[in-house]
Amino acid sequence: MGEWRTITLRLLGCWDASVHGARVQTGSRQQRLLAALAIRGPRPRHYLAGLLWPECSEDHALGSLRTTVFTLSRRAPGALVCHGGTLALSEAVEVDLHHLLELVVRPVASWSAERDDAWVLAHPGVELLPGWYDDWVVDEQARLQDLYVNAVEARAELCLVQGDVHRALALARTARDTAPLRESGLCLLVRAHLGLGNEAEAWRTLRSYCSDLARELGEQPSDRVRELLEPVRRR
Structure with a gap:
């Protein structure tokens, strides 16, 4: 991987994220958002809100998603990109799952x-x-x-x-x-x-x-x- 990969996301065997080698402290909401984007790929905000907060109303779920995105922007700057209403992992994120999928x-x-x-x-x-x-x-x-x-x-x-x-x-x-x-x-x-x-x-x-x-x-x-x-x- 090139040196431009500054964020590492590990999903195999455990959940772990690091920025420039330093572990990122995240809550379960941030972990699940990163995992969902790594597994499902880019998705609309409404889709992610319903996936991660299925028991909540749409407005409440979207509010929780906004808060989660804001928190991630502070703790792992550059991890997410937004295109219109769609969220995705940035190219700066290296995911071990993606390596395995490419292999199999x-x-x-x-x-x-x-x-x-x-x-x-x-x-x-x-x-x-x-x-x-x-x-x-x-x-x-x-x-x-x-x-x-x-x-x-x-x-x-x-x-x-x-x-x-x-x-x-x-x-x-x-x-x-x-x-x-x-x-x-x-x-x-x-x-x-x-x-x-x-x-x-x-x-x-x-x-x-x-x-x-x-x-x-x-x-x-x-x-x-x-x-x-x-x-x-x-x-």
């Missing part, structure tokens, strides 16, 4: 092992705004997890195909840890273990998955999962 929508074949794979492995199970339960945040949390796990699994699959089994194993573990009951992630992990000749670890992984699936959902694994280890069982 790109074809995994274009990922760099040194940069992109390393970033994923250094940020396992990215979680958007943990502890926030606003409806619009919860919806985005679920969407982001799906995008993240789909991309990591696709990258692990590509690594398996290309014979980079150790990297595939690391990525498959990351996907499995993010979505433990997801069958596709379990299959990738078992295949990676078998690719490295770790049959005992593959069996242990499968048994752990079956136990978790029965405990959490009262279900048994599909035939697809059981067939993964059928050649090993026959031997």
